[in-house]
Amino acid sequence: MAAEDESASDLIKHVLSQPGNEACADCGSLGPQWGSTSLGVLLCQACSIIHKKILPANKVKHLSSWEVPELKTLAENGNAAAKAKYEVVMPIYYYRPRRNDCQVLKEEWVKAKYERQEFVDPMKKQSYQEEVREGWLMKLGRDNGLFLKRKFVLREKDGKLKYYPKEDEKDPKAVINVETMNPTFQPEKIGHRNGLQITYQKEHRTRNLFLYHEDGKEIVDWFNTIRAVQFKWLKLAFPAEGDQELLKRLPRNFLKEGFMEKTGPKKTESFKKRWFTLDKRRLLYFCDPLDAFPKGEVFLGHKDNGYSAGLGLPKGTESNGAWKHGITLDTPKRCYLFTCESEGDQKDWLDHFNAIINTAMSPHDYAQESLLKHK
Template identity: 50%
Template structure:
């Protein structure tokens, strides 16, 4: 008869080994669940997806469940490293591997791709042509620019000219509604913001200003396939644009999550204008603090480029002395060579998080492309093209 405590001790020791001490699927530390059919140690979140795949995986808690001797021996003979040699043998460089904090659809489709569809084994790697065929088209639900309604629109992603197009109607004869260059495109999953478990935000530049598209698909596999096809196309573009760069240098630029997002109140350049609530996005890679009227706005209201401390940029705690209508009390100031920006947070915790995130960007040395991509060290709103008023649309 199996010794429950002895087997539990063995499993806990196995889970502490260097190859097993992080979730086999998302990399979360200290996994305390295991698939006794695959021989891998996984975290609680990923265990839920494994539980939904009974034909390929069977899950137990290594702390709470009873383990027979033969199952313990199976775990000893396998483990995360052995599983990677089989199920991750041929993962394309561009394919996104989920991190512990990522949304459920990314983790679920990664797990299904590995163990259910066997996409990354030598036998099934033909499935990868889905991402690199050079052309992908299909229907996605897209949020309207001027309302909150989602409507089906046809999207076409082309490797030939590095573009993403979408059409207002399924009939392409009238031409695309927008042609988006892959050069400036970024895609991030935003299920909470969009209000759908498969919500994807596509950000791009149009005439030098940031634009957003919010889309989703009913199928988790379909939306993640779109995401990884965009990544594959972006990777191909970057290799063409920067032929001497290594894959390790290009991979972080394919797509990126933003360092910090959230609402803050913002006032004008004299700090006496009424405060207005705005949605802010901190893009650390491009060193930009973007702001929008709401979190689902299609167009930016303005952007603050963030240089380094040596160039005269700094961030500090502040107050709203003299300003009007501010409802929030936790302030921070961003100083640039040309202007001081004053923002207010609703909670002290948010103030600390914004201070930490902004200081992280400012303390990071600039890269060569930052000197050519920045528009200005001060905030610029789209209507400033017609006049020089900083207050316009703020």
């Protein structure tokens, strides 16, 4: 029995040392300790739960529970082999979920990869690869706070997303250029597990759309259709850049979101609770998380250009709000004062601010800074 245990232990070490097995096959989390005997892949605990739910015929369990024959099967397969089998024709723009992504993205990724096997047959075209996509999504009204059914149309040819209040409407309610769009999944904020937020720029003004669809596949396919159209337009706009560089320009998750209190420019005004969104170098603040338009915006430039962030508030400043953990953000334009609910939140915001301020600016960043200075 001891010899058998030792053999199993050695096999586990061998399996974990193989290239590709150092991270979860589905979300990339390091140090996976679970695995599928059917697919021959290593998984993190969170993804193992998804596999059990979606692929019930799959035998999934912790590595320590595997028998020697099962470990040998895994040693003969592994994550690299599974990727070569199930991701043969996966489009470069298709979003691969990460550890902290929402549940619908992870679940639909597992379904697409193993159940529907969307990335195996090069002759089979998926819905997110079509030149025109039409469908109905639930959209939050800007003023009434109600989700209403709206028709959305996305055309690759003109690179625009349009939506209509009714089926027979000739004129769209809005026309959005895909190059300005940043779709992000926001289930907690929107209050629906399939909630999608689309942030875009129109006439140098930021606007948010809040959407959802009852079907997880439908909303994830919309998300990847937007990425597909954006990627094709980027290839035209930046022909000298490689695909990996273009991927960095595709939609991204916000660096951080949450509530802080903020005072006005006179510093004698009371601190008011605001919802903040940190998107690259742009810090936007809203009265409510589901506001269509931000109440204001702050650009975070480089430290050599007069930007800094530190703990606490200036001497003589009274924190007359509910929260007492202060942050001072200095910019060439003005000094911004915030307060956080806890020390942990204060530190997290400050770490994010300083990480940005210490990062060199790109030409696009300088253009953005100049634009905001003249607003």
